[in-house]
Amino acid sequence: MAKEKEIQEKFNLKKEIKMAPGYIIVLIWVLFTFVLLGWVLAASFSTTPDIFQGKTLEFPTGFHFENYVKAWGAQNVSVIFMNSLVYSLISCVLLILICAPAAYALSRFDFKINKLIQTSFVSAMGVPVVMIVLPLFGLVSALNVLNNELSNRAVLILLYVGINIPYTTIFLLTFFSNLSRSYEEAAAIDGCNEVKTFWKIMFPMAQSGIVTVTIFNFINIWNEYFLSLIFANSDKLRPVAVGLYSMINSMRYTGDWAGMFSSVIIVFIPTFILYIFLSEKIIAGVTGGVKG
Template sequence: MKKIHKADTLNGPSPLAYVPLLLWTAFMVAILVYIVGASLSVPRDVFTGQVFKYSTGLHWENYVTAWTTQKLYVYFFNSLIYAVVACTGGLLISAPAAYVLSRCKFRGNHLIKRILILVMSIPSILIILPIYGILVKLDIRGRVALCLVYVCLRVPYTTVFLLNFFESISKTYEEAAAIDGCTDMQTFLKIALPMVRPAMTTITLFNFLSVLNEYFVALLLTASDGATSLGVGLTSVVSALMYTSNYPAIFAAVVIVVLPSILIYCLASRKIMYGGMGGGIKG
């Protein structure tokens, strides 16, 4: 076993294997560096291709233009609210459901599991119009409407993700707790939930980023009021800035929008990368 591993290491992958990886990485880094660089420049320097000269210094006011003047902060905090509420609400509904689905035998258990997996592949175009109708009819508007919808839309994936995790851990501790006289609720809160904490972190990070970056639902459900999300808001900020060809401020707006996601990703890239894999395949 060890020998073969050693032989493999000696052979190594062909140096050619690094070429596509390095090209792809270089392209990505080039975009990021340029965007950040240009966001501190002035339109004239961007047009003449002298972005990194900064002949008139660093122009942080581009960020003020995007953040304050163009009201990006409104959209930013809206999306932050959606993401936090969707994560919390999703967990509150999904964690108990995942727990009983994995631990208790009752009629319809198997059917519910199958339905949860099935609804994950329902395209949102097939559900969004009636959801819009319900919201209008109940007069639920603005931020509350999007919060509710995002919570609901995160439930199937979150439940299935936690369900798989609950099924992979031993029931022994819970059984011991029950014998020692814990009520069902105590067993769930004090024994079962702490054991799935890593899975809850993963799915929360994943849900957070999904909602933060969501576009289609936000576009359809927020008609011109203060509830606009980050993605939809960025589109209007960019078109407004294009009137004056203020490219540096456009790039500043892009940096503001991607920064939270990149920061979270830097802290927990492994968790987030594998968090996305829980629904489609078992792995």
């Protein structure tokens, strides 16, 4: 798919000139972003006094890699990364499997409680997470499942999925409701049952939405803080966000601002690589379905 596109995009001066205003606008924004994020990167190699004297970009005392050494030693970084990766991946897959059919049903079927379900999902998203997580904690801890590592992980994943169901479903609703019904009619004539029709025909057609929402879900769950803080009962189960927040905070409290920025970069780089890598993979995964 990507290859076809490249062939189409032969250099065409006339076309490029037409696009010039677009290039300029985007380039200005990108430049601005680079300056800002570049400053964060520079600050992570700088020293605290330099940051607060406005000399971040000058490196008067050279590059300070020891910030990274210190930040890395502050947490068991590989464990928290692995935890987050596992939580996020499983939850994202489950979310699509659960929410895509639901969104499709809500967009297509007329039934009594359709609007009620939609409205409850939307209003649930407005309820502050504190009000959901703390009462749930009371319930869950009474079940005595948090004392075992495996069941604690399962509970965490179930909750990540649960918390993101309304969001994912509402997001995907638009994508299904805009699809033409003629496809299903054609499929019905071919003798495809509804379940098959959905997974084979409709699901792939909403791929741009599924890719996007999975990226968002992934990053949401990756960055999820409050739920993990309350439910991850031991250090071994902690995901990145909790670990990062604790890194950042301890650097702030001890006044090591350069160290804080390097903690930020440590967490940012893998997330960013994952983001690029994942978005490609998801796109490939879903488009693979289309071709079949």
